[in-house]
Amino acid sequence: MLTTKEAIENRRSIRKFKPDPIPEEHLRELLNAARLAPSGCNAQPWRFKIVEEENIKAGLAEAAFDQNFISRAPVVIVCCADIQGYLDGTVSGIQDLGKIGAVEDRIVTILQGKAKILETIDRNEIGPRIAANVAIAIEHIVLRALDFGLGTCWIRLMDEIKVKKLFGWDDNIHVVALLPIGYPAEFPKERKRLALHEILID
Numbered sequence: 001m002l003t004t005k006e007a008i009e010n011r012r013s014i015r016k017f018k019p020d021p022i023p024e025e026h027l028r029e030l031l032n033a034a035r036l037a038p039s040g041c042n043a044q045p046w047r048f049k050i051v052e053e054e055n056i057k058a059g060l061a062e063a064a065f066d067q068n069f070i071s072r073a074p075v076v077i078v079c080c081a082d083i084q085g086y087l088d089g090t091v092s093g094i095q096d097l098g099k100i101g102a103v104e105d106r107i108v109t110i111l112q113g114k115a116k117i118l119e120t121i122d123r124n125e126i127g128p129r130i131a132a133n134v135a136i137a138i139e140h141i142v143l144r145a146l147d148f149g150l151g152t153c154w155i156r157l158m159d160e161i162k163v164k165k166l167f168g169w170d171d172n173i174h175v176v177a178l179l180p181i182g183y184p185a186e187f188p189k190e191r192k193r194l195a196l197h198e199i200l201i202d
């Protein structure tokens with residue numbers, strides 16, 4: 001098992017995969033890591049579609065502007081935000097946070113006001129606003145995958161409408177990213193990163 005530091009430092013985006021299948025229990029562990037992520041008001045809007053069927057993986061690769069390596073991963077997780085789930089989860093989450101005294105009453109009131117406003121907004125606009133919550137859950141999967149020797153690659157370059165058409169999803173679902181997963185068949189070097197001093201704002 002890797003330390004968090006080792007996982008963060010060893011992770012690479014993997015675009016070449018061995019065809020070997022991923023054990024069911026390891027996939028469950030990955031989803032469990034996602035489940036435990038933090039989210040605004042503990043709303044937990046993340047939802048995941050596990051794709052193993054060759055024709056659907058091919059459809060996903062095509063929807064991602066023919067990034068064909070996606071279809072060569074044994075599993076692709078389609079990572080989504082559930083808008084209604086978010087709206088409902090926010091209301092109950094705020095109540096829970098207030099009840100246990102994790103946030104002050106005045107913050108509960110502000111959050112409730114914000115939740116009401118969100119309900120009036122077009123669903124297509126809410127998705128991108130809540131995507132950060134899903135992104136955290138995705139990165140939990142990405143890092144936990146390393147414990148099982150698995151590699152992943154975030155995919156955001158995709159035609160969301162095409163992805164949703166593959167599954168018949170309506171405007172309640174916002175697709176945040178595709179995540180091909182498998183055993184790496186490449187071991188890329190560390191990519192260039194900004195230096196510490198470059199990421200600090202004066």
Ligand SMILES: Cc1cc2nc3c(=O)[nH]c(=O)nc-3n(C[C@H](O)[C@H](O)[C@H](O)COP(=O)(O)O)c2cc1C
Nearest residue numbers: 011012013014015067153154155156157158188191
């Ligand atoms: C939000 C996000 C979107 C990305 N979208 C794509 C993508 O569509 N296709 C791809 O090949 N890589 C994609 N990547 C991977 C990046 O290219 C990669 O993280 C970056 O080059 C740094 O390399 P590393 O992950 O190996 O450190 C994405 C990464 C993130 C975080």
